Amino acid sequence: MLALRGISKRFGAVQALADVDLEVHAGEVVALVGDNGAGKSTLVKTIAGVETIDSGVIEWQGRPVSIGKPHDATNLGIATVYQDLALADNLDVVGNLFLGREIRRFGLLDEVEMERRSRELLDTLSIKIPSVRIPVASLSGGQRQTVAISRSLLGDPKVVILDEPTAALGVEQTAQVLDLVERLRDERGLGVILISHNMADVGAVADKVAVLRLGRNNGTFGMRDTTQEQIISAITGASDNAVTRRAARQTGPEGEK
Amino acid sequence: MSDTDQTAAPAAAAQVDPRLILAEGGVRGYLREFWRRVRGGELGSIPVVVGLIVIWAIFQSLNSGFLSPSYLTELSINIVATGMLALGIVFVLLLGEIDLSIGSVSSACAAIVAVANQTWGLSEGLSILLAVAAGLAMGLIHGFFFAKIGVPAFIVTLAGLLGWLGVSLWVLGKTGSYNLTNSNGLIDLLTNTYFEELFWGYLVAIVVAVVYFVISLRGSLARRRAGIPARSVTEVIIRSAVLAVVLLAVAVVFNQARGLPLAPLIFLAFILIAGFVLNHTSYGRKVFAVGGSIEAARRAGINVAAVRISVFAISGTMAAIGGVFYASVNRGVTQSGTGQQILMYAIAAAVIGGTSLFGGRGSAFSALLGVLVIQSIAAGMNLLGITNYAQYMVTGIVLLAAVVIDSVSRRSQKASGRA
Numbered sequence: 001m002l003a004l005r006g007i008s009k010r011f012g013a014v015q016a017l018a019d020v021d022l023e024v025h026a027g028e029v030v031a032l033v034g035d036n037g038a039g040k041s042t043l044v045k046t047i048a049g050v051e052t053i054d055s056g057v058i059e060w061q062g063r064p065v066s067i068g069k070p071h072d073a074t075n076l077g078i079a080t081v082y083q084d085l086a087l088a089d090n091l092d093v094v095g096n097l098f099l100g101r102e103i104r105r106f107g108l109l110d111e112v113e114m115e116r117r118s119r120e121l122l123d124t125l126s127i128k129i130p131s132v133r134i135p136v137a138s139l140s141g142g143q144r145q146t147v148a149i150s151r152s153l154l155g156d157p158k159v160v161i162l163d164e165p166t167a168a169l170g171v172e173q174t175a176q177v178l179d180l181v182e183r184l185r186d187e188r189g190l191g192v193i194l195i196s197h198n199m200a201d202v203g204a205v206a207d208k209v210a211v212l213r214l215g216r217n218n219g220t221f222g223m224r225d226t227t228q229e230q231i232i233s234a235i236t237g238a239s240d241n242a243v244t245r246r247a248a249r250q251t252g253p254e255g256e257k
Numbered sequence: 258m259s260d261t262d263q264t265a266a267p268a269a270a271a272q273v274d275p276r277l278i279l280a281e282g283g284v285r286g287y288l289r290e291f292w293r294r295v296r297g298g299e300l301g302s303i304p305v306v307v308g309l310i311v312i313w314a315i316f317q318s319l320n321s322g323f324l325s326p327s328y329l330t331e332l333s334i335n336i337v338a339t340g341m342l343a344l345g346i347v348f349v350l351l352l353g354e355i356d357l358s359i360g361s362v363s364s365a366c367a368a369i370v371a372v373a374n375q376t377w378g379l380s381e382g383l384s385i386l387l388a389v390a391a392g393l394a395m396g397l398i399h400g401f402f403f404a405k406i407g408v409p410a411f412i413v414t415l416a417g418l419l420g421w422l423g424v425s426l427w428v429l430g431k432t433g434s435y436n437l438t439n440s441n442g443l444i445d446l447l448t449n450t451y452f453e454e455l456f457w458g459y460l461v462a463i464v465v466a467v468v469y470f471v472i473s474l475r476g477s478l479a480r481r482r483a484g485i486p487a488r489s490v491t492e493v494i495i496r497s498a499v500l501a502v503v504l505l506a507v508a509v510v511f512n513q514a515r516g517l518p519l520a521p522l523i524f525l526a527f528i529l530i531a532g533f534v535l536n537h538t539s540y541g542r543k544v545f546a547v548g549g550s551i552e553a554a555r556r557a558g559i560n561v562a563a564v565r566i567s568v569f570a571i572s573g574t575m576a577a578i579g580g581v582f583y584a585s586v587n588r589g590v591t592q593s594g595t596g597q598q599i600l601m602y603a604i605a606a607a608v609i610g611g612t613s614l615f616g617g618r619g620s621a622f623s624a625l626l627g628v629l630v631i632q633s634i635a636a637g638m639n640l641l642g643i644t645n646y647a648q649y650m651v652t653g654i655v656l657l658a659a660v661v662i663d664s665v666s667r668r669s670q671k672a673s674g675r676a
């Protein structure tokens with residue numbers, strides 16, 4: 001579906017990304033992990049069109065595309081939910097879902113239709129929210145996250161990128177969000193790129209783990225035959241040795257499908 | 258938006274989190290819902306309506322002339338100038354910003370009306386148009402410096418406060434004061450027109466209530482058809498009936514004095530239009546979004562600068578309209594312009610009426626409620642012969658109370674996050 005090949009990005013003296021590859025297929029959750037400053041957010045921004053790449057190729061459904069601005073990414077079918085959800089606290093759930101793309105009738109807001117579609121969307125995702133008409137300020141962190149993710153789905157994307165969706169959440173709420181991620185994959189057949197620091201989350205939902213270290217690929221692991229220790233050592237580079245490299249080689253090709 | 262009854266449609270039940278205080282039907286359900294709102298800080302206009310009733314009761318008990326038809330008619334006309342400014346300020350507060358210039362803008366525009374008409378010989382209608390255009394231009398200037406240059410709104414409009422005050426004195430020139438006493442002239446008619454035939458008041462009351470009923474009923478039925486929670490028909494009928502009773506009562510009061518006055522009718526029309534724009538158009542949604550989260554608005558593709566500039570333009574325009582009404586009520590303009598306190602009263606009115614200082618929460622209606630409170634206090638104290646300093650102190654306390662309610666409700670709204 002979406003493939004990055006040899007992506008490089010430089011900020012002044014910082015080589016934030018060097019020759020990075022990443023692939024995500026339909027119906028697949030790819031976890032993108034790495035230490036702070038590894039370049040995860042930068043990679044996401046290049047896909048989302050917030051930053052342009054210096055070199056490399058972005059392929060969409062097998063064809064090279066250029067993503068110069070956020071609009072390009074949205075038009076292709078790539079939706080991004082950033083870490084700071086950027087919801088308007090004072091607006092209700094419906095207002096947030098449709099912000100910037102309100103449904104209008106005779107030039108006026110069609111609240112009925114927007115509310116109906118909101119409920120429909122939340123229902124199909126089995127998202128539980130007390131009411132679509134309360135300000136999102138009074139929702140819990142997990143609910144806010146699900147609202148933000150739902151909002152990204154309104155444009156009918158094929159790939160969804162989630163930047164640390166569970167970072168600020170408790171156990172129960174994390175589970176809700178992970179459930180939602182699974183439904184995106186299994187019921188909607190979306191490709192999901194999940195950035196996370198949390199190995200338990202990654203282990204729970206990811207099919208494939210791509211590790212970034214200091215702006216470079218440091219292995220892609222298939223989830224089934226990799227231990228958390230292997231991933232963690234790839235992240236930290238603590239045991240950047242033959243064992244991990246071997247593990248990466250063995251699982252690498254399988255992960256590329 | 259927030260006062261939609263969630264009880265009616267069964268579809269709602271499936272979505273409701275079981276831990277939530279379930280909305281129930283009937284009186285009990287309403288009481289519970291009400292209590293939930295009190296605790297959640299979603300009080301809306303309840304405190305200010307209660308406050309207004311208390312204020313009226315106090316003044317009435319101290320002087321039985323207060324609630325007399327002629328005094329209330331006078332009150333309804335005197336609220337209009339400040340009310341127009343307050344309505345503009347509502348938009349600015351919704352962005353979470355402030356406009357300190359509106360007093361001076363209204364003074365300058367009142368001066369422009371007088372001078373354009375008396376010295377330059379323009380017709381009254383053209384003079385008014387010129388003044389309103391000037392107010393619009395002043396607002397655009399504030400908006401430009403705020404949104405495009407990045408100067409804090411507080412400072413831009415503080416500069417406006419000084420600058421436009423200077424302009425108003427300059428426009429008035431050596432003459433210093435102008436009379437606008439041309440009865441049957443447009444300016445005079447604005448605040449000196451009464452529809453004396455009794456039926457006018459009743460007609461307006463009935464028409465407004467019926468229109469409200471039809472719109473609410475259609476909305477309720479459309480929601481039901483779409484399978485989303487809707488107000489029950491009974492509730493729509495009750496609400497419309499209450500509205501009709503209130504409006505008819507107002508009409509009766511007006512009719513016992515000089516008939517239905519034009520000025521508050523114009524004010525009401527402005528409020529309805531502003532409320533409509535805020536709640537039913539994309540533009541209004543953008544204003545709320547920018548006030549709630551600039552980042553969210555920007556990411557949703559909203560042109561934040563354009564929204565900001567337009568809002569300050571609205572504020573300037575409304576200040577100009579308020580200035581015209583002020584000149585009309587006072588039948589002229591002097592060097593003291595629209596007065597020192599109109600700025601404070603307008604901002605206080607918007608906040609007292611329930612528009613948050615923190616941005617993103619409020620309504621056009623709050624301008625009406627707030628200005629009624631402020632002017633009732635002023636009028637009542639005048640009637641009792643209470644001196645200026647006490648008036649200022651009481652108004653200050655009321656404003657403080659309103660801001661406290663605003664702050665507390667904001668906090669409890671954050672704290673009451675459920676599930």
Ligand SMILES: Nc1ncnc2c1ncn2[C@@H]1O[C@H](COP(=O)(O)OP(=O)(O)O)[C@@H](O)[C@H]1O
Binds near residue numbers: 011012036040042
């Ligand atoms: N706009 C920028 N200007 C300069 N340096 C940047 C910029 N954005 C990111 N970087 C640098 O690029 C590197 C990768 O950052 P980032 O992608 O945010 O990492 P991560 O999200 O994995 O923690 C860091 O060293 C960071 O300082």
Ligand SMILES: [Mg+2]
Binds near residue numbers: 040041
């Ligand atoms: Mg990051």
